[in-house]
Amino acid sequence: xxxxxxxxxxxxxxxxxxxxxxxxxxxxxxxxxxxxxxxxxxxxxxxxxxxxxxxxxxxxxxxxxxxxxxxxxxxxxxxxxxxxxxxxxxxxxxxxxxxxxxxxxxxxxxxxxxxxxxxxxxxxxxxxxxxxxxxxxxxxxxxxxxxxxxxxxxxxxxxxxxxxxxxxxxxxxxxxxxxxxxxxxxxxxxxxxxxxxxxxxxxxxxxxxxxxxxxxxxxxxxxxxxxxxxxxxxxxxxxxxxxxxxxxxxxxxxxxxxxxxxxxxxxxxxxxxxxxxxxxxxxxxxxxxxxxxxxxxxxxxxxxxxxxxxxxxxxxxxx
Amino acid sequence: xxxxxxxxxxxxxxxxxxxxxxxxxxxxxxxxxxxxxxxxxxxxxxxxxxxxxxxxxxxxxxxxxxxxxxxxxxxxxxxxxxxxxxxxxxxxxxxxxxxxxxxxxxxxxxxxxxxxxxxxxxxxxxxxxxxxxxxxxxxxxxxxxxxxxxxxxxxxxxxxxxxxxxxxxxxxxxxxxxxxxxxxxxxxxxxxxxxxxxxxxxxxxxxxxxxxxxxxxxxxxxxxxxxxxxxxxxxxxxxxxxxxxxxxxxxxxxxxxxxxxxxxxxxxxxxxxxxxxxxxxxxxxxxxxxxxxxxxxxxxxxxxxxxxxxxxxxxxxxx
Numbered sequence: 063x064x065x066x067x068x069x070x071x072x073x074x075x076x077x078x079x080x081x082x083x084x085x086x087x088x089x090x091x092x093x094x095x096x097x098x099x100x101x102x103x104x105x106x107x108x109x110x111x112x113x114x115x116x117x118x119x120x121x122x123x124x125x126x127x128x129x130x131x132x133x134x135x136x137x138x139x140x141x142x143x144x145x146x147x148x149x150x151x152x153x154x155x156x157x158x159x160x161x162x163x164x165x166x167x168x169x170x171x172x173x174x175x176x177x178x179x180x181x182x183x184x185x186x187x188x189x190x191x192x193x194x195x196x197x198x199x200x201x202x203x204x205x206x207x208x209x210x211x212x213x214x215x216x217x218x219x220x221x222x223x224x225x226x227x228x229x230x231x232x233x234x235x236x237x238x239x240x241x242x243x244x245x246x247x248x249x250x251x252x253x254x255x256x257x258x259x260x261x262x263x264x265x266x267x268x269x270x271x272x273x274x275x276x277x278x279x280x281x282x283x284x285x286x287x288x289x290x291x292x293x294x295x296x297x298x299x300x301x302x303x304x305x306x307x308x309x310x311x312x313x314x315x316x317x318x319x320x321x322x323x324x325x326x327x328x329x330x331x332x333x334x335x336x337x338x339x340x341x342x343x344x345x346x347x348x349x350x351x352x353x354x355x356x357x358x359x360x361x362x363x364x365x366x367x368x369x370x371x372x373x374x375x376x377x378x379x380x381x
Numbered sequence: 382x383x384x385x386x387x388x389x390x391x392x393x394x395x396x397x398x399x400x401x402x403x404x405x406x407x408x409x410x411x412x413x414x415x416x417x418x419x420x421x422x423x424x425x426x427x428x429x430x431x432x433x434x435x436x437x438x439x440x441x442x443x444x445x446x447x448x449x450x451x452x453x454x455x456x457x458x459x460x461x462x463x464x465x466x467x468x469x470x471x472x473x474x475x476x477x478x479x480x481x482x483x484x485x486x487x488x489x490x491x492x493x494x495x496x497x498x499x500x501x502x503x504x505x506x507x508x509x510x511x512x513x514x515x516x517x518x519x520x521x522x523x524x525x526x527x528x529x530x531x532x533x534x535x536x537x538x539x540x541x542x543x544x545x546x547x548x549x550x551x552x553x554x555x556x557x558x559x560x561x562x563x564x565x566x567x568x569x570x571x572x573x574x575x576x577x578x579x580x581x582x583x584x585x586x587x588x589x590x591x592x593x594x595x596x597x598x599x600x601x602x603x604x605x606x607x608x609x610x611x612x613x614x615x616x617x618x619x620x621x622x623x624x625x626x627x628x629x630x631x632x633x634x635x636x637x638x639x640x641x642x643x644x645x646x647x648x649x650x651x652x653x654x655x656x657x658x659x660x661x662x663x664x665x666x667x668x669x670x671x672x673x674x675x676x677x678x679x680x681x682x683x684x685x686x687x688x689x690x691x692x693x694x695x696x697x698x699x700x
Contacts, residue, residue, distance in 0.1 A: 191598045192612040221571075221608065236601060237608040242570055250565045251558070252540075279510045282555060282639035284603055285632065289540065289556040293511040313604065320601035 065089055066375050068125050068135050069365035070179070072143035073197055074099050078361070079124040086366030088359070090128075096120040098142050098149075108174045117149040118174050129177060136374040138365050140182040141197035144169060149179070154186035154194060158231040161203045165371025182368055185232060193237055197361075198223045201333050204364025205357040206230055214321070215331045215357075218314075218338045220245070224321060238317045241338075244310060253288070253309060256295045258302035267304035268341070271311025272348045275319055284316040314345045329353045333360045384408055385694050387444050387454050388684035389498070391462035392516055393418050397680070398443040405685030407678070409447075415439040417461050417468075427493045436468040437493050448496060455693040457684050459501035460516035463488060468498070473505035473513060477550040480522045484690025501687055504551060512556055516680075517542045520652050523683025524676040525549055533640070534650045534676075537633075537657045539564070543640060557636045560657075563629060572607070572628060575614045577621035586623035587660070590630025591667045594638055603635040633664045648672045652679045 063083045071078040075097035081090040096102055101116025108122050129135060144152035152169035168180040184196035198217045202225050205215065209227075217223040220241035226234040248254045274280055274287055291309045294300040300308055330351055332339045339356055346354045369375050382402045390397040394416035400409040415421055420435025427441050448454060463471035471488030487499040503515035517536045521544050524534065528546075536542040539560035545553040567573045593599055593606055610628045613619040619627055649670055651658045658675055665673045688694050 186616075188616070191593065191606065191609040192616045192618070193608065194612055194615060236605050237612075238602075238604040239570070239607045240604050243604065243607075246565050246569045250569050251561055274510065283557075283635055285557040285559050285562065285636050286555050286639050287510065288558045288562075289512065290510040293513055293556075296513060297505075297507070297511045299511070316602055317604050320605050 063087075063089060065128065065132055065135055067366060067369050068128055068137045069362055069369070070121075070124070070137065070139035070143070071141055071197065071200075071361045071365070072139050072148075073097050073141040077120055077124055079128075080362050080365070081125070081128050082362065082366055086363060088362055091362075092124060094120065094124055096124070098145070098147060109176065111174055113174055115174075117143070121173055121179065122175065126175070129175060133177075135177075136180070136369060137177055138168065138180045138182065138369045138372075138374060140200040140361070140365060140368075144181040144184060145196055148181075150181065152181040152183040154184045157185060157187045157189075157235070158228075158233045159185055159199065160231040161206075161367050161371050164199065164203065165368045168368070168372050168374075180369070180372065180374060182365070185235075187235060189234075193235055195223055195225075195235065195237070198225065198235075199232060200364035200368065201360035202227065202232060202364070203367060204360040204362070205331055205333060207363075209331070210329060212328060213331060214325050214328045215333060216342060218332065218334045218342045222317060226322075236320070238320065240313045240317045244313050247288070247309065248306060253291045253305070256292060256302055257305040257309075259306065260303035264304045264307035267300060267308040268311035268344070269348060270300075271308040271313075272315035272318075272345045275312050275315025276349060280316065280319065284313065287312055287316070310341065311345065314341060315349065318342075318345055318349045318351070326351050327353075329355070331355055331357050333357045382408060384447065384451055384454055386685065386688050387447055387456045388681055388688070389440075389443070389456065389458035389462070390460055390516065390519075390680045390684070391458050391467075392416050392460040396439055396443055398447075399681050399684070400444070400447050401681065401685055405682060407681055410681075411443060413439065413443055415443070417464070417466060428495065430493055432493055434493075436462070440492055440498065441494065445494070448494060452496075454496075455499070455688060456496055457487065457499045457501065457688045457691075457693060459519040459680070459684060459687075463500040463503060464515055467500075469500065471500040471502040473503045476504060476506045476508075476554070477547075477552045478504055478518065479550040480525075480686050480690050483518065483522065484687045487687070487691050487693075499688070499691065499693060501684070504554075506554060508553075512554055514542055514544075514554065514556070517544065517554075518551060519683035519687065520679035521546065521551060521683070522686060523679040523681070524650055524652060526682075528650070529648060531647060532650060533644050533647050534652060535661060537651065537653045537661045541636060545641075555639070557639065559632045559636045563632050566607070566628065567625060572610045572624070575611060575621055576624040576628075578625065579622035583623045583626035586619060586627040587630035587663070588667060589619075590627040590632075591634035591637075591664045594631050594634025595668060599635065599638065603632065606631055606635070629660065630664065633660060634668065637661075637664055637668045637670070645670055646672075648674070650674055650676050652676045 067082040069080040077096040150171035185199045187193045222238040386401040388399040396415040469490040504518045506512045541557040
């Protein structure tokens with residue numbers, strides 16, 4: 063089957079490449095560790111030129127053979143590749159944004175091969191405290207088809223995003239540093255010293271953490287409840303291998319407690335890695351959120367739709 | 382002037398030794414880096430015995446000459462020296478506690494010199510989420526003289542304590558991991574990457590952080606507002622050297638937002654290092670706390686009073 067588009071999900075720690083066919087169906091996909099902070103550095107000749115640029119090297123390795131086979135394929139990319147530390151900076155677009163407005167604002171960078179890579183700009187919200195995202199806007203736009211007028215989309219991760227979508231437009235979003243905080247607390251704080259990893263998910267400990275975040279004690283805030291991950295160990299109420307999942311539940315519970323009040327009755331879509339989404343789904347249920355579902359292939363779909371909106375491809379279906 | 386007591390403030394990262402005279406006046410004091418996690422390890426002969434024990438070595442170096450000069454001096458110690466990782470574990474006492482009840486519960490450990498070191502037990506609160514402290518109870522008891530019936534005592538630090546005292550008894554306390562979180566966020570998270578140290582206190586940035594914690598945005602919790610330390614940099618609203626004090630104000634603001642509502646009209650006493658107390662005093666004022674003052678020499682006074690309550694010394698005044 064002929065490919066129609068090369069779609070790149072290029073973040074801080076990884077590069078995922080998709081070869082998409084008619085209607086955006088995934089023909090082939092690859093994942094490399096070449097995030098923008100971990101680029102290859104072995105020099106190589108590309109298009110007759112000695113090349114040492116990490117972005118060029120990664121791009122060529124990820125999909126050079128696809129372009130050799132079909133030289134005219136358009137290329138689109140989202141994520142931190144468009145940041146100031148990326149290949150070329152794609153200026154943020156301010157909320158509200160939709161597929162059409164982002165698709166018309168792609169930022170082209172010409173590769174050594176002569177192929178243009180069209181980078182999706184990140185999104186900034188400037189009302190109140192500023193907030194930014196790069197990559198998540200594409201995932202959000204990728205899951206909107208067939209959804210109602212008002213949806214809340216959660217993208218758990220190092221920096222979880224919660225994105226409000228009204229009539230197909232991203233109108234507001236928040237960022238919670240939950241995943242990164244979990245990682246550095248476990249690795250660098252006093253809480254990590256008494257933790258032991260567990261092979262199995264410690265359901266009871268996780269649920270307890272969520273409940274503490276929702277409790278009267280939780281209203282003092284996470285700076286206060288955090289210490290309970292230590293003291294419940296001291297009082298033998300949590301074993302060392304329960305402490306990581308307790309901390310996970312506690313932090314996720316505090317994150318969910320920070321969502322807007324009306325979110326409880328709204329449709330919620332989770333986008334992200336399956337094990338993490340399962341944790342969030344469990345915590346959302348414990349917190350009383352009624353309508354939660356999971357989305358698949360958000361990034362590939364979003365990149366496809368943006369490429370169509372940008373006119374990079376004609377979405378002709380094969381009969 | 383004859384000494385009456387050797388008082389040790391022995392924590393995780395340092396050992397402070399005080400030689401106290403009549404009425405607890407400080408005759409001499411020393412500070413060493415020999416916290417219980419950083420003990421000396423060079424073997425030495427103590428009292429005719431080859432010694433490799435870090436606690437014995439540190440104790441002998443810190444005040445062996447004082448004991449040589451006055452062999453009968455009683456010794457009292459507070460802090461993490463009484464923890465499970467300390468010299469000898471002094472079991473926690475449950476709230477409520479006062480000077481009399483703690484003074485009667487000192488935990489003696491006999492040193493190689495033959496001198497008994499009387500360790501002040503830490504305090505545990507078991508209602509709701511458990512909470513513990515070691516060392517702060519002594520500081521709290523040291524500042525109570527002459528205070529009213531109900532006081533809130535703040536001890537800012539890596540793990541800030543807020544201690545409610547009613548009629549001279551510690552009835553309730555909370556722990557906020559503010560200081561440790563500030564340290565690991567600055568050193569290990571994405572926020573640290575754009576921070577630069579400032580030689581001067583960045584007042585405006587600090588105040589802004591406090592205000593954000595108190596704002597509508599702040600009600601989503603610190604997991605959410607944290608990211609603004611990055612985004613306000615991206616939007617050029619905070620320079621790199623303003624970011625550390627912004628983060629400091631933000632975290633302290635969230636801590637203070639977690640204090641009980643009635644604290645605003647209560648007398649508040651701050652105990653701790655002067656520069657840190659100055660930050661808290663500024664933030665408390667911004668948050669509308671009305672009656673804030675600072676206490677001095679809390680640890681030495683507390684140790685003195687506990688030694689008196691334990692009968693280790695007769696508080697004879699020199700005429």
